[in-house]
Amino acid sequence: MTVLSQILLGTVILVLCSLIHSVILVWSINTLKSVASKLESGNTSLRIVIFTTIALTFVVLAHTIQVWVWAISFISFGALETLSDSIYFALITYTTLGYGDIVLGEAYRIYGAMAAVTGLLNFGLSTAFLVGLASRFLPK
Numbered sequence: 001m002t003v004l005s006q007i008l009l010g011t012v013i014l015v016l017c018s019l020i021h022s023v024i025l026v027w028s029i030n031t032l033k034s035v036a037s038k039l040e041s042g043n044t045s046l047r048i049v050i051f052t053t054i055a056l057t058f059v060v061l062a063h064t065i066q067v068w069v070w071a072i073s074f075i076s077f078g079a080l081e082t083l084s085d086s087i088y089f090a091l092i093t094y095t096t097l098g099y100g101d102i103v104l105g106e107a108y109r110i111y112g113a114m115a116a117v118t119g120l121l122n123f124g125l126s127t128a129f130l131v132g133l134a135s136r137f138l139p140k
Helices: 003-038 044-076 083-094 106-137
Strands: none
Touching: 003 044, 003 106, 044 083, 044 106, 083 106
């Protein structure tokens, strides 16, 4: 892959993942509004636990789907050969942990780095989302 094609394909996957993330967060807001109205009169501690668990479930779902998208793309474009290696590499790259025990060839290095950019951006979005939820829906 050329440098330009790595950047372009990486950008396409990044945008797709960000779209997935945004859709899931909007879906979770609608779900949480419904749950909040049903739990208004209940135990405050239980309401906080239920509300937080639902919000975190949606956030984890969004990130998990994105790791799978990256893993499938690494196999599809020939960057990695096995599903196991691809999921592992996508996960450690997306979280910017990067152990370095599996590395991409030179033809895919920039493309692989785009997975880290995706994770960085969407973890930031998740953090802002959870802080916003806490300030809006949870008791002061």
